[in-house]
Amino acid sequence: MSCPARFWRNTTAINYELAPAWLPWSAVDPGLIAFVWDEEEASEIATVIASMAPPADAGWEEKHRFTTDVTALLAARYGRWTCGWHWAVGEGGGGGVVTSWCCTSHSVGEPTATAANAVASLLEWRHWLEELAERFEQLAPPAGADAEDRSWHLERAATRLVTVVMDRTAAECGWYGLCHTVLTWFLSSTGMGPEGAKDAVETAIGGRFKSWTVPSRTLVDSVGEDLAVGLTGERPYRDR
Secondary structure, three states: OOOOHHHHOOHHHOOOOOOHHHOOHHHHOOOOOOOOOOHHHHHHHHHHHHHHOOOOOOOHHHHHHHHHHHHHHHHHHHOHHHHHOOOEOOOOOOOOOEOOOOOHHHHOOOHHHHHHHHHHHHHHHHHHHHHHHHHHHHHOOOOOOOHHHHHHHHHHHHHHHHHHHHHHHOOOOOHHHHHHHHHHHHHHHOOOOHHHHHHHHHHHHOOOOOOOOOOOHHHHHHHHHHHHHHHHOOOOOOOO
């Protein structure tokens, strides 16, 4: 079955090798990007993905190419936010949050099952982005907050977001990459430029988080405080 032309529209204009961690919040914010989904859409996209799937006994390169092609398909249809559809938990998935997809070797098999896993992963990723957007809104410093008050809100946001990522990833291999991304996206959602947000997070975290290691509460608190102080020059003044 050939892929419907509408699914491949403008594919040459998108860089599909762009990892979700490199995307700015504006490219993944569900509040800015509509996602219309129903049973008909689910059935159609699953059929297309199944038609693209390689044989179950295909080699790694062919399976990897399939994953890349699915990313291109989804990004062309729904937007660049979909690039995280296979950012799965653990070493095989790159230290992400998705659980419906494991890795190329284990998730690409019988076409119908492979397509079902891909669709489930896409929806799981979208739900994660929607959850983040809600958390960001709840944790953002209020408009007009002075430096001291802003510092408290930033520390609280950082510690809570780090804890959420840690819990969802079980602090497995590479989990801190998702942590960097989530904190950068949060700061961007408050109005910071993406580069400034990225630098602030890198300064606060540095190499302090490790794969397969749950950070202590003291370390998480320290990262949150360092981020807040680095951005405001003030230490948080209230307990969470």
